[in-house]
Amino acid sequence: MRAPTTRRAVALLVAVVLACAGCSATTDAVGDRATPTGGPPSPAGAIEVTSLPGSEQADTSCDPTASLRPQGALPGPNDLPPGSPMAKIRGQGKLIVGVDQNTYKFGFRNPITGELEGFDLDMAHQIAAAIFGDANAIQLRVLTSAQRVDAVKNGDVNLVVQTMTINCERRKDVEFSTVYYESGQRVLVKKNSGFTGIDSLGGKKVCAAKGSTSLPNIVNSASKPIGVQVPNWTDCLVMLQQNQIDAVSTDDTILAGLAAQDPFTEVVGKPISAEPYGMAIPKDQPEFVRFVNGVLERMRADGTWAAIYNKWLSELLGPAPAPPQARYRD
Amino acid sequence: MSAPTAPPPARVDRAAPAGRVDELRELSRTTPGVLIMFTAGLVLVSVLVGLFTAVSVQSRAQSLDDLSASSGPLSIAAQDIYRSLSDADATATSAFLAGGLEAADVRARYDADVAQAESALAVAVAAREPADLADPTGPLAILSGKLSVYTGLVETARANNHQGLPIGAAYQREASSLMRDELLPAAEQLYRDETARLGDDQDSAGALPIVEVLLGLLGLVVLFYAQRYVRRRTRRRLNTGLAIATGAALVSLLWVLIATFGVMANVGASRDDGSAQTDVLARARIATLAARADETLTLVARGSGAEFEAHYAKVRDQLTGDGGLLGQASGLATDDTVSGKISAANTGLGDWHKVHVEIRKLDDAGDYAKAVQLAIGPQDEGAAVRFDQVDANLREAIAATTATFDDEVSQASNALTGTVIGVIILALVMAAGSVAGIWQRLKEYR
Numbered sequence: 189m190r191a192p193t194t195r196r197a198v199a200l201l202v203a204v205v206l207a208c209a210g211c212s213a214t215t216d217a218v219g220d221r222a223t224p225t226g227g228p229p230s231p232a233g234a235i236e237v238t239s240l241p242g243s244e245q246a247d248t249s250c251d252p253t254a255s256l257r258p259q260g261a262l263p264g265p266n267d268l269p270p271g272s273p274m275a276k277i278r279g280q281g282k283l284i285v286g287v288d289q290n291t292y293k294f295g296f297r298n299p300i301t302g303e304l305e306g307f308d309l310d311m312a313h314q315i316a317a318a319i320f321g322d323a324n325a326i327q328l329r330v331l332t333s334a335q336r337v338d339a340v341k342n343g344d345v346n347l348v349v350q351t352m353t354i355n356c357e358r359r360k361d362v363e364f365s366t367v368y369y370e371s372g373q374r375v376l377v378k379k380n381s382g383f384t385g386i387d388s389l390g391g392k393k394v395c396a397a398k399g400s401t402s403l404p405n406i407v408n409s410a411s412k413p414i415g416v417q418v419p420n421w422t423d424c425l426v427m428l429q430q431n432q433i434d435a436v437s438t439d440d441t442i443l444a445g446l447a448a449q450d451p452f453t454e455v456v457g458k459p460i461s462a463e464p465y466g467m468a469i470p471k472d473q474p475e476f477v478r479f480v481n482g483v484l485e486r487m488r489a490d491g492t493w494a495a496i497y498n499k500w501l502s503e504l505l506g507p508a509p510a511p512p513q514a515r516y517r518d
Numbered sequence: 519m520s521a522p523t524a525p526p527p528a529r530v531d532r533a534a535p536a537g538r539v540d541e542l543r544e545l546s547r548t549t550p551g552v553l554i555m556f557t558a559g560l561v562l563v564s565v566l567v568g569l570f571t572a573v574s575v576q577s578r579a580q581s582l583d584d585l586s587a588s589s590g591p592l593s594i595a596a597q598d599i600y601r602s603l604s605d606a607d608a609t610a611t612s613a614f615l616a617g618g619l620e621a622a623d624v625r626a627r628y629d630a631d632v633a634q635a636e637s638a639l640a641v642a643v644a645a646r647e648p649a650d651l652a653d654p655t656g657p658l659a660i661l662s663g664k665l666s667v668y669t670g671l672v673e674t675a676r677a678n679n680h681q682g683l684p685i686g687a688a689y690q691r692e693a694s695s696l697m698r699d700e701l702l703p704a705a706e707q708l709y710r711d712e713t714a715r716l717g718d719d720q721d722s723a724g725a726l727p728i729v730e731v732l733l734g735l736l737g738l739v740v741l742f743y744a745q746r747y748v749r750r751r752t753r754r755r756l757n758t759g760l761a762i763a764t765g766a767a768l769v770s771l772l773w774v775l776i777a778t779f780g781v782m783a784n785v786g787a788s789r790d791d792g793s794a795q796t797d798v799l800a801r802a803r804i805a806t807l808a809a810r811a812d813e814t815l816t817l818v819a820r821g822s823g824a825e826f827e828a829h830y831a832k833v834r835d836q837l838t839g840d841g842g843l844l845g846q847a848s849g850l851a852t853d854d855t856v857s858g859k860i861s862a863a864n865t866g867l868g869d870w871h872k873v874h875v876e877i878r879k880l881d882d883a884g885d886y887a888k889a890v891q892l893a894i895g896p897q898d899e900g901a902a903v904r905f906d907q908v909d910a911n912l913r914e915a916i917a918a919t920t921a922t923f924d925d926e927v928s929q930a931s932n933a934l935t936g937t938v939i940g941v942i943i944l945a946l947v948m949a950a951g952s953v954a955g956i957w958q959r960l961k962e963y964r
Contacts, residue, residue, distance in 0.1 A: 226667075229664075231695065232691065297687060450685075
């Protein structure tokens with residue numbers, strides 16, 4: 189038994205000598221491992237805001253919801269006044285509308301069909317029907333909240349129908365139709381989080397879409413929450429689910445759409461502002477504004493508005509209320 | 519109590535070595551003394567020349583081993599990581615273009631991409647020292663840390679999509695931005711690192727054999743002087759032992775020279791016909807993937823994707839513009855098969871671009887459904903098929919240049935086979951010949 193042991197020892201010795209001849213270091217140092225930070229990334233474009241320039245005081249220089257009164261009877265698709273913006277739109281073949289694809293029940297992409305749908309979309313289809321006699325003569329352009337005013341101002345779209353609050357600041361750049369929906373800003377939190385409204389969220393992170401009227405309302409709130417701005421409303425819900433923020437605050441309609449996608453959230457608190465929605469139209473097209481208001485009048489009167497409301501919103505917000513009253517400055 | 523007395527210090531005789539030096543000096547004045555010193559010097563020089571030449575050849579062989587077993591495969595792995603990650607993201611995003619659930623083959627493609635990225639990443643990680651991974655901002659740390667976050671987000675997106683909820687698209691956007699902002703830049707950095715290591719290995723494997731030549735010449739010069747001294751002192755024209763030693767030194771030098779110049783030629787070819795082309799082709803392939811992702815994302819953005827379309831134009835210019843990647847690849851190509859694939863890819867890119875223009879025209883004119891169908895539908899004249907053709911041609915061209923690289927490196931390794939052992943044996947012959955030759959003369963002084 190002795191000889192093989194010796195031989196093995198010699199073989200081992202030779203192997204060690206050979207191995208050491210071929211290498212400079214015998215042990216790979218592992219080194220100090222820095223503790224990596226895990227967790228989800230932020231959605232693209234998400235940033236914190238604690239103040240917004242020029243938004244300290246609400247602009248009350250105008251009567252925002254007073255629009256232009258329809259003149260005479262609403263013209264049919266085949267007798268649009270020649271040279272009018274409506275005739276031009278008809279000439280271009282389709283009504284180009286700026287919409288959202290991220291606001292559940294208002295303007296969202298139905299993942300099953302791939303189509304954009306919702307309350308706002310149906311409103312836009314009604315305008316298309318009034319111009320073309322075909323509700324589908326419509327070309328959709330998806331915008332983020334921050335892109336809406338410029339898209340109308342630059343003429344990239346004929347119309348924006350995208351949960352857009354009418355206010356004096358925006359009225360400087362675009363014209364609005366009469367109010368087609370009355371919303372109010374509230375707060376969405378996780379169930380059992382203990383938050384009861386914007387007043388209980390001091391120093392907490394509260395999310396809203398960039399360019400929305402909700403963001404200044406959050407930042408300027410007396411309790412001083414930290415605003416977090418993102419491109420799209422669903423990005424807020426993603427961040428809430430990932431514990432990156434504490435609450436989302438915006439129009440109750442949008443919040444209801446978010447809450448519908450996550451049963452572990454709830455809308456809390458009293459409305460902190462009134463958010464009347466209007467369709468944004470280029471400033472230099474009063475004829476088109478009057479025409480759109482005419483279509484809205486007809487929809488209020490003949491039950492179309494209520495039917496569209498019931499189709500999308502009654503499940504979330506209860507049965508249709510009376511349509512918002514039109515106000516005119518003539 | 520008496521004071522302790524210190525022991526007397528030990529005395530050391532330091533003068534002794536002087537006697538040895540004197541002895542050596544004495545010896546160098548006699549011919550046998552010089553001969554003995556020559557013998558010692560020749561043995562020393564032979565052993566040193568043999569040893570250092572062998573080490574030098576061995577380190578060249580090591581670089582070749584690294585090329586075939588480490589830096590070569592690792593640069594391929596890095597390229598695979600980059601490619602499969604971009605393809606995974608483009609595929610996952612395109613699933614949000616079609617209505618309904620994504621098609622089974624789309625899902626399978628995503629799964630295959632992720633599996634390939636993970637396996638290539640495991641290879642890349644295993645090849646590094648642990649300390650390289652300790653830096654959390656290093657590319658490998660980012661890739662291994664964030665890939666699972668990415669796949670998690672994609673699965674959340676998919677689960678929400680299955681519920682018919684629009685938040686699924688938001689999760690997909692978050693995943694895509696993680697991919698574009700962190701994972702792909704890290705993969706690109708890794709690819710650049712590994713390609714640079716490949717280049718370094720090629721440089722050291724193909725370096726001029728300066729050390730080897732100098733050592734060989736040193737051996738020959740010492741032998742020359744030894745022979746001249748012996749000839750003058752002993753009046754013999756030829757000393758067999760020293761002649762054999764000189765022959766061995768010459769053979770060794772020539773062997774190393776021939777083998778090394780062979781290696782240099784092969785390594786040069788592995789670069790020119792292999793890796794240099796692979797690099798340009800790989801970048802071209804990654805650029806076409808980026809262009810495809812841009813095409814898809816423009817449609818996903820539905821009218822607000824101008825930035826993606828602008829990026830498409832930029833990438834297309836990188837590919838086909840003046841001095842574009844395909845032009846470079848075509849200029850570098852040294853093989854007919856590769857040239858054929860490149861020109862097929864170029865034609866395919868043109869065909870695809872025509873479809874792309876059509877897609878943009880349809881989408882801009884409001885015919886979104888038709889635009890999407892043309893972009894992701896399975897028909898031959900659709901963008902998906904055209905893109906796959908371009909990708910397949912580039913993939914085959916890369917496979918060809920990679921095979922050439924492997925072939926040249928393996929030929930280079932073969933050229934060095936036995937050189938190390940040969941150099942050592944010849945060095946021993948040189949030492950033995952020197953000893954024998956001088957011993958023969960020394961005997962005459964007895």
